[in-house]
Amino acid sequence: MASNDLAARLAHMTLELCRIDSPIGHEGPIADHVEGWALRHFRREEVFRVGHTLLLGSLDDPRPTVALIGHLDTVPMHPGDVGRVPRIEGERVHGLGASDMKGGLAVMMALAEDLRRDTLPVNVAFLLYEREEGAYAESGLIPLYAKRPDLSRVRFGIAMEPTDGVVQVGCVGSMQVTVRFNGRSAHSARPWQGENAIHKAGPFLTELLGRERVEVNVAGFPFYEVMSATLAKGGRARNVVPEAFELNLNYRFAPGKSVAQAKEDVLALVAGRAEVEFTDASPSGPVAAGNPLFKQLMALTGLPAASKQAWTDVARFGEWGVDAVNFGPGETAQAHQLHESAPIAPLAVAYEKLAAFLKGAV
Secondary structure, eight states: OOHHHHHHHHHHHHHHHHTSOOBTTOOHHHHHHHHHHHHHHSOGGGEEEETTEEEESOSOOSSOEEEEEEEOOBOOOOGGGTTOOOEEETTEEESTTIIIIIHHHHHHHHHHHHSOGGGSSSEEEEEEESOOSSOGGGOTHHHHHHHOGGGGGOSEEEEOOOOTTOEEESBOEEEEEEEEEEOBOEETTSGGGSBOHHHHTHHHHHHHHHOOOEEEEETTEEEEEEEEEEEEEEOSSTTEEOSEEEEEEEEEEOTTOOHHHHHHHHHHHHTTSSEEEEEEEEOOBOOOTTOHHHHHHHHHHOOOEEEOOSOOTHHHHHHTTOOEEEOOSSOGGGTTOTTOEEESHHHHHHHHHHHHHHHHOO
């Protein structure tokens, strides 16, 4: 198939997926659509579904298994996108999820349709799952792994998150922390009779403002550890000195650092000045630079590699003992954006690069 024809086909497949609304928590219709498609391209025994998560293919194969991985959900629709119809315009597909990551799903599905999987040097499995865009503990991968612990047999995974066509290794961990400053209320005309909790947070916020990113090198790839206040809540009236003030602190930490170590970093920064509640924690993802299939991916495709300065389920696969990387056709700058779109040409590039890898890996 000519590259232009392939790109057009993949664009229309992406558009079809964008037309199926699938905000997190409402993945049923798109999972049904994918299951119906899968039953036309896989044997019935190769289609395994738990909730709105699907594992396609076999894990019981003597060949090394490569898993192509994609999530079915999107973030909730932005109010500014309500009423906008997914469409192809110029050289882009427009629609919620186009970059993150229905373009990647379309590439996965086209590869499944086209490749003679029984003749490849590797066994290929396809994993399409729900609830990626939420809390770590609510992912659709958790009940799937409970039913299919043989997922740990996978030798190499490729999470088709938007990466601008670059292979991104590892991923930073992510931790959400409520930091609560306590004071004592008073009339704002007589603040000396109370203790202003917002003012108490001032030195802490000043420290965050001046805090430099910390570069950590892992297997030759730089990752950056950063702490950011992302939400704030305090006060109950304009004429009352607030007795409480809460911040959400988001900490991104490098591969190789455990969740326990990351918690110690937060406690050291707060240094007893406020109450600390850890509300969500996702581990960092290991860098798979030593994996033979990673090396073959790079050699066969000529793609550049970089670190993943965000969190993905590469970390979860790492928890299962599976090496994985991130590689997808979407644009990182478009993820979670108002009026999301994706360029069409990279869809064909991603397809061709993955096909070359899957056909040539030994």
